[in-house]
Amino acid sequence: MMMKRFKANSQTVKSLGRTYEYEDAMWLTLSGSGVEFSVRGKKVEITLKGDQVAEGADNLARVGIYVNDQRVIDDQIDRRSKSYEVWSSEQEQPVTIRIVKLSEAAMSTVGIDEIRAETDGTIKPTPDRKWKIEFIGDSITCGYGVDDASGQQPFSTATEDATRAYAYLTAQALEADYSLVCYSGYGIISGYTDNGQKLLTHILPDYYERLAKSEGRLNGTLNPLDVEWDFARFVPDLVVLNLGTNDDSYAQDEVERQTEFAERYGDFLHTVRRRNPQASILCTLGMMGDRLYPFVEQAVSHYQSETGDHRVSVMRFDVQQAEDGYGSDGHPSPLTHAKAAEKLTAHIRTQLM
Numbered sequence: 001m002m003m004k005r006f007k008a009n010s011q012t013v014k015s016l017g018r019t020y021e022y023e024d025a026m027w028l029t030l031s032g033s034g035v036e037f038s039v040r041g042k043k044v045e046i047t048l049k050g051d052q053v054a055e056g057a058d059n060l061a062r063v064g065i066y067v068n069d070q071r072v073i074d075d076q077i078d079r080r081s082k083s084y085e086v087w088s089s090e091q092e093q094p095v096t097i098r099i100v101k102l103s104e105a106a107m108s109t110v111g112i113d114e115i116r117a118e119t120d121g122t123i124k125p126t127p128d129r130k131w132k133i134e135f136i137g138d139s140i141t142c143g144y145g146v147d148d149a150s151g152q153q154p155f156s157t158a159t160e161d162a163t164r165a166y167a168y169l170t171a172q173a174l175e176a177d178y179s180l181v182c183y184s185g186y187g188i189i190s191g192y193t194d195n196g197q198k199l200l201t202h203i204l205p206d207y208y209e210r211l212a213k214s215e216g217r218l219n220g221t222l223n224p225l226d227v228e229w230d231f232a233r234f235v236p237d238l239v240v241l242n243l244g245t246n247d248d249s250y251a252q253d254e255v256e257r258q259t260e261f262a263e264r265y266g267d268f269l270h271t272v273r274r275r276n277p278q279a280s281i282l283c284t285l286g287m288m289g290d291r292l293y294p295f296v297e298q299a300v301s302h303y304q305s306e307t308g309d310h311r312v313s314v315m316r317f318d319v320q321q322a323e324d325g326y327g328s329d330g331h332p333s334p335l336t337h338a339k340a341a342e343k344l345t346a347h348i349r350t351q352l353m
Helices: 166-173 245-251 255-275 293-307 334-351
Strands: 002-006 014-016 019-022 025-028 034-050 062-067 070-076 081-101 110-119 131-137 176-182 238-242 280-285 312-316
Touching (some): 014 176, 025 034, 034 062, 070 081, 166 176, 166 238, 166 334, 245 255, 255 280, 255 293, 280 293, 280 334, 293 312, 312 334
Parallel strands (some): 131 176, 131 238
Antiparallel strands (some): 014 034, 019 025, 034 081, 034 110, 062 070
16 A cells, blocks of 8 residues: 555545635635545545745634544644644545635635545545535634634634634534635625724625635735636535624614615625525524614515515524623624524524425
């Protein structure tokens, strides 16, 4: 039995979320993006590539590597190349390996350079699951600060973990393949603002149709914003839209701003439908406040009347409770995420499956 070298591509691995092959590596940008494969052998080693952010910058890409659903590596990519022995055994065994980017796209990216396996065979993609779900959201979907047990630390990719957030948990509970498109601080008409002024650089619909928006460059050179996403690569049965928390920081109680939010929300529904013509769409809000939820309902009602498309529905999340704890900057705790995932999972099972 010999050590064999493999590249991550469509013949060897299943993509999780949006991935992109560039300069002989498979690049991960968005929260939860990654790959999964199975192999029968005695050892697996993986080499990851950092982008230019890995060379001394803050908010490095955080990556988890799993063997048979158990996380065996949890690391931040602080150099241009890092190698890991992720599994070894005296006896030949079948294993499933999953590599997941735990941190969000905005700060950094990471590439899968090489997979080495001691095997007589090859590595192969795991089978597709029955359902596919895309989640579109903000810091809540990213798992912002979920690993900050004190709730007192400032933002850091070191405490961000998409796999502990409601979206990933829901996909796991439903045994669904997933794709997450989420950015902390982003909204429909404004990003998070503390001065009453619109933050127009943080409008998620502006970037939805691109691979990702990031400070990182694939292999240090390619801006992922320059890559148009191929929606044929992941065709969801359901799209869950969870935006509005950051818009509320701008809209507050001003009806004119809230109405603008509803109008632009409706515009984005047209984009989501055009890109996902067969999917059901579920519009949600509420974990960090539900003041704009009536305007989500308004947007959906107007969209349905305008288009006759009734495969769009709404669901209100419960607002987080202090007794359940908080992550960084008042973000949901693991317990809050678990409760939200339970509610969303039940809703999808009874209403949409």
